[in-house]
Amino acid sequence: xxDVVQITVRSDADIILVRQQARMLAKELGFSSSDLTLIAxxxxxxxxNIVEYARQGEIVLSQxxxxxxxxxxxIARDRGPGIADIxxxxxxxxxxxxxxxxxxxxxxxxxxxxxxxxxxxxGTTVKATKWAR
Amino acid sequence: MNTSILKQGPYLIAILQAGQSDSDLLQLQETLLEQVGxxxxxxxxxxxTLLDVMDSFATRTLRGIAQAVSLRGAETVIVxxxxxxxxxxxxxxxxxxxxxxxxxxxxxxxxxxxxxxxREGMCRx
Numbered sequence: 001x002x003d004v005v006q007i008t009v010r011s012d013a014d015i016i017l018v019r020q021q022a023r024m025l026a027k028e029l030g031f032s033s034s035d036l037t038l039i040a041x042x043x044x045x046x047x048x049n050i051v052e053y054a055r056q057g058e059i060v061l062s063q064x065x066x067x068x069x070x071x072x073x074x075i076a077r078d079r080g081p082g083i084a085d086i087x088x089x090x091x092x093x094x095x096x097x098x099x100x101x102x103x104x105x106x107x108x109x110x111x112x113x114x115x116x117x118x119x120x121x122x123g124t125t126v127k128a129t130k131w132a133r
Numbered sequence: 134m135n136t137s138i139l140k141q142g143p144y145l146i147a148i149l150q151a152g153q154s155d156s157d158l159l160q161l162q163e164t165l166l167e168q169v170g171x172x173x174x175x176x177x178x179x180x181x182t183l184l185d186v187m188d189s190f191a192t193r194t195l196r197g198i199a200q201a202v203s204l205r206g207a208e209t210v211i212v213x214x215x216x217x218x219x220x221x222x223x224x225x226x227x228x229x230x231x232x233x234x235x236x237x238x239x240x241x242x243x244x245x246x247x248x249x250x251x252r253e254g255m256c257r258x
Contacts, residue, residue: 012155019186020152034217037186041221044188092226102189106225 003063010056015047018059022072025061029070031132039072039130042110045103046076046126052097054080054123064129071131074111079123086118136161138168143175143256144247146240151183158194165198169205175256176247177202180240182213192227199234206257208250210235210243 005025007018019040026039043059050057057078064071083089090108095101104126108114111128118124136157139146145168147161165177179195181187187195199209211234214222222228237243250256 016152016154023185034220037217037221038224040186041188041225044186044190045225048188048190102226102230106189106227109224109226110221 003065005061007059007061008056009047009050009059011051012048015044015051018047018061019044022061022074025063026072026130026132029063029065029072029132031070031072031130035130035132038110039074042107042128042130043074043076045107046074046128049103049124050076050078050080054078057123069131071112071129073127073129076126076128077123078125082120082122083116083118083124084120086116090116136164138164140168140172140174141244143173143251144178144244145169145172145174145176146178146180148180148182149184151185153184155190155194158191162194162198162201166201166205169202169207173257174207175251176208176210178240178243178247179209179211180213181211181218182215184218187214187218187222187227189225189227189230192222192230196231196234208235208247208256210237210246212237212240212243 005021007021009018022039022043023036026036047059060075062073064073088094090105092105093101111130113129115127136150137148147165195211202209235246237246
């Protein structure tokens with residue numbers, strides 16, 4: 001069984017592809033249909049950030065099995081311009097792009113665990129996990 | 134992937150497809166605005182039942198379509214936001230972004246809303 005999938009993201013078609021892959025992996029782990037939608041939505045925001053700000057990056061989806069616990073981890077990584085002020089980027093409604101500024105804070109609310117690291121000129125990495133209930 | 138747009142009397146019904154890309158949505162916006170003028174439509178129904186996700190881009194684009202359609206003198210109703218998608222939109226903070234746009238449970242209800250508004254004289258002749 002494949003438990004890690006790595007996908008290069010550079011266009012809006014790739015965003016749809018990663019959503020479909022995540023749904024498949026999460027479904028295998030027994031996530032409910034509403035959790036599948038939450039994961040797909042968070043992933044959509046993270047993948048769109050890559051396309052919009054860094055133009056290209058990658059998404060790594062991993063199934064986690066820890067004892068009886070099942071979860072899915074999303075890593076969204078790019079070598080784009082980086083985020084100057086992460087605290088502000090995590091505030092609702094703050095955007096330097098053309099979005100609504102809900103992508104990062106929204107994705108954080110949709111997932112159970114969320115870490116973001118970024119450095120200017122180096123890129124941004126987001127790691128987010130959702131556990132099956 | 135082109136969105137099918139049906140003409141139903143004075144209304145246009147657009148059925149959005151799962152796996153629709155950003156550029157498909159932007160194309161839909163352009164086509165709808167043109168058709169509202171060509172058919173002198175009184176209303177536009179955006180059916181999102183088949184969508185697997187309503188993220189911030191989709192929400193922003195649908196709101197943009199509704200606002201532009203309104204500037205063209207017609208009304209927009211969004212129908213078919215599924216329960217789990219409604220919940221995800223609330224979590225994401227997107228629910229308030231659609232405020233001001235009419236929403237209905239299904240096509241039948243959307244047609245009833247538009248018919249009522251037109252009876253009350255809120256539509257073009």
